[in-house]
Amino acid sequence: MMINGGNRHTETPLGVLCLDTRFAKPRGHLRNPRTFDYPVVYDVLEGVDIPRLLQAPGDDLCQLLIDRARRLEADGVKVVAGSCGFMARYQREVAQAVSIPVVLSSLTLLPWVSVLIGEGGIGVLTADDHALGHPHLEGVGWHRPATRTRIKGLQHGREFSEVILRGERDAIDVEAMTAEIRQATLELVEERDLAAVVLECTDLSAFAPVVREASGLPVFDIVQAIDLAVAAQGG
Incomplete structure (x- = not known):
């Protein structure tokens, strides 16, 4: 029996x-x-925080992601x-540049989740609701944000902002982070009738049970999206 390498x-x-x-x-x-x-x-991606x-997106960053994705594909x-x-x-752009599935964001789930829940609204918890805009939603093929989507950011939370957004320290106060995420979730669901929540921020995936308990809704995140893509590849 031969085992292929390369x-x-x-x-x-x-x-x-x-x-x-x-x-x-x-x-x-x-x-x-x-x-x-x-x-x-x-x-x-050294030097890309x-x-x-958030502040300086551009063609050079897009090309870096394409180059690294191609390298990962070539590496197996x-x-x-x-x-x-x-x-x-x-x-x-990255998905078109390689021949394997690409899941750069949990926002890729938005069109699929909208089919699952019918006419209900979708809440999106994001790191910063001022930074999340049309280019991100358009990039994942979501064309009905105004009527179907309610977006809530965590940028005003002290713990989240200091650790995640500004990188002022590396340790996380789990209790403080949990409280901020729970409060943001409650504010998200009280302003509009929603049927599901998508966690844009990958740093929220570890706190998905908190969002699920506070919202009483199905919660979707990047880990679920990745698992689906990997399963489709037989991984």
């Missing part, structure tokens, strides 16, 4: 394009390999994912 990564279903961050990644976060039941490789992604991974939901603006 790839840097053997039997590795998932490669993740990662922002250059060092804050804690609890289990449930896609940057924690124990979140998944299959092998994962992480490709860190959250402020860089079966699915490419992104570590920040705001990569959604580049979803179409």
